[in-house]
Amino acid sequence: MTPKEVVLNAVAAIFTNFDPEAAEQLLAPGYIQHNPAVPTGAAPIVGFIPGLKESGIEVTTHRVLAEGDLVVLHNTYTNAQAFGAEALVGFDVFRVEDRKVVEHWDNLEAVTEPNPSGHTQTDGAVEIVDLNKTEANKELVVDFVNTILRDGKGDQITDFISTETYTQHNSQIADGLDGLGAALTAWAEQGITMKYDETHLVVAEGNFVFTASEGTLAGTPTAFFDLFRVEDGKIVEHWDVISDIPSEMAHENGKF
Template identity: 65%
Template sequence: MTPQELVLAAVAAIFTDYDLETAKGLLAPDYIQHNVAVPTGADPILGFIPALEESGIALTTHRVITEGDMVVLQNTYENAQALGAGTLVAFDVFRVADGQVVEHWDNLQVPPAETVSGRSMTDGPTEVVDLELTADNKALVEGFIADVLQGGAPNKITDYISSDLYLQHNPMVGDGLDVLGAALAAIAEAGQPMAYAETHMVVAEGNFVFAASEGTIGETPTAFFDLFRVDDGKIVEHWDTVSEIPVEMPHDNGKF
């Protein structure tokens, strides 16, 4: 199986088919876990499958982005009380090696009933296109993160984001470049400035580029998982999940 096929099969075995034996074969025994509430290793996941089945959890995968041994899924979990809330939007990131899933990162957020843009946290285009532009689009987003999100040269924002079309799925921000700037300024004025300190991974495929970063909102350690859609050399759409990074976790692997 390809890395993408392997990850999708493992996720289906755990969350859809509740197939313990298949999941056991697809997860490495020393599976490295970065979820902030789940112990590391395959056994905790395998042991949780009966509870997931009993809970009636429902998984919808909206987007899949694959680069090399890394696979990113944008998911919605419903009836997800077993994971901490009735509904959760998530980015799940997996690393594959030697025919098994060996590592997992995620970031989950409860979606609000309404969003500023009127879009949900997951709707919009899903098709991966422009595969020949993967490297260029990845470099564009890496530049945006360094210059704008990490503050290297914020005045260069129009080099990266289209001034004509910028569709927003962050529930607190409306469409358009001007609205984004105003929202960031309002957050800072409210005493909760958002700061990106370090980006730990960037995964790109065609017109989609995913990035996992850590930073702060105010003084609170925060994880930012962002997905960007690029068209004609500019970022034109954005999805994300944002969550606090807890001080204590049931493993020593950290969030990233």
């Protein structure tokens, strides 16, 4: 099985088929967990499955991309009270080794109403194309995150984001550079600052590039999971999931 197949089979075993035996075969015993609320190891995940089945939780996977041993899923969870809300959107990142899932990171936030441009947190393009441009697209996005989001060099933003088409899926931001600028101005007027400090994970496949970064939002330690779509050398679409990084976790692995 490819890493994508291993991950999709594991997610199906846990959230669709509710099959502890199948899950146990696909998760390494020493499975490293980074979700702050879930203990590390495979045993806790397998032990949660009967409760998940009883809860009626459902998962819908909108996008899948993979690079090497890392696989990213863009998911929606409904009937997700077990995770703290009726409906959640999230990015799940899995590392696969020897046909088993050995590590997991995620970021979750509540599903919201469409943003000012009418886009939801998960709609938009899904097709992976331009596989021959994977490395160039990855370099562009990493440079964008470092230059704009980390170093704050906003005057260079048109080097990275298309001035003609930029579709935004963040719940509070409208399409286009004007929409992004208006949101950032409104946040600044409210004293809300956003700062990326370090990017821990980058996964690229064709026209999609995913990054998982650590920083602060309004002074609070924050995890920023972003997905970008690139076309003709510019970023043309963006999805994200943002969540606080708690000071206490159910393990010692950290958020990243």
